[in-house]
Amino acid sequence: KAGVTQTPRYLIKTRGQQVTLSCSPISGHRSVSWYQQTPGQGLQFLFEYFSETQRNKGNFPGRFSGRQFSNSRSEMNVSTLELGDSALYLCASSLGDHNKETQYFGPGTRLLVL
Amino acid sequence: AQSVTQLGSHVSVSEGALVLLRCNYSSSVPPYLFWYVQYPNQGLQLLLKYTTGATLVKGINGFEAEFKKSETSFHLTKPSAHMSDAAEYFCAVTQESGGYNKLIFGAGTRLAVHP
Numbered sequence: 336k337a338g339v340t341q342t343p344r345y346l347i348k349t350r351g352q353q354v355t356l357s358c359s360p361i362s363g364h365r366s367v368s369w370y371q372q373t374p375g376q377g378l379q380f381l382f383e384y385f386s387e388t389q390r391n392k393g394n395f396p397g398r399f400s401g402r403q404f405s406n407s408r409s410e411m412n413v414s415t416l417e418l419g420d421s422a423l424y425l426c427a428s429s430l431g432d433h434n435k436e437t438q439y440f441g442p443g444t445r446l447l448v449l
Numbered sequence: 450a451q452s453v454t455q456l457g458s459h460v461s462v463s464e465g466a467l468v469l470l471r472c473n474y475s476s477s478v479p480p481y482l483f484w485y486v487q488y489p490n491q492g493l494q495l496l497l498k499y500t501t502g503a504t505l506v507k508g509i510n511g512f513e514a515e516f517k518k519s520e521t522s523f524h525l526t527k528p529s530a531h532m533s534d535a536a537e538y539f540c541a542v543t544q545e546s547g548g549y550n551k552l553i554f555g556a557g558t559r560l561a562v563h564p
Contacts, residue, residue, distance in 0.1 A: 339492070368551070368552075370552075370554075377554060377555075377556045377557060378539065378541075378552075378554035378557075379554075380551050380552065380553070383551065391551050393551070425492055425493065427493075427552075434481055434543045435481045435498075435500040435501075435543075437483075437495050437498060438495075438552060439495070440485075440492035440493040440494070441492050442490075442491055442492045443491075443492050
């Protein structure tokens with residue numbers, strides 16, 4: 336089975352712009368979660384989608400949003416980029432039926448905001 | 450609220466020595482506990498997890514961890530370090546009720562292995 340894929344792998348944007356990141360889960364997985372990884376804050380949960388519905392949300396401002404399509408692929412969008420949004424954005428997929436399931440992570444998208 | 454504390458942001462061991470990475474958690478309900486490893490410029494890879502049952506959990510690459518409820522700990526060990534073990538290791542917790550698929554991570558421990 337192919338693993339979790341994320342595109343693009345690297346992005347450079349300037350402050351005020353917006354960005355869209357994409358995540359394709361493992362075939363058969365219905366849950367996609369997004370995490371932000373920074374040196375200062377570590378790994379932080381952004382949100383989780385299951386069957387096209389946001390099921391859980393972390394403590395991030397409304398500039399961070401996401402969606403999930405019927406094929407379980409997910410996108411996250413960050414509007415009005417700030418310097419502090421520079422980070423590695425990781426998505427993870429799982430079957431989504433129970434918290435004890437393993438989440439499988441993609442390689443991440445590294446975003447640099449100038 | 451759940452939380453995870455990893456003692457030691459950097460750990461250095463000699464090749465062949467014991468690896469011990471410490472993780473303590475806080476959870477008001479029975480936790481599910483995970484250890485992930487991250488190599489440079491890569492995502493996270495699951496090493497092992499504890500959900501229920503046997504408290505000593507064996508994972509990939511010779512790693513194991515023991516869930517100790519009385520100590521709220523889930524320390525990761527490996528009897529003999531290999532150069533390829535150099536990476537960053539993250540302990541994470543989630544719980545049965547609520548917060549679907551929301552992993553709470555520790556700050557991570559960077560393991561260095563020297564000859």
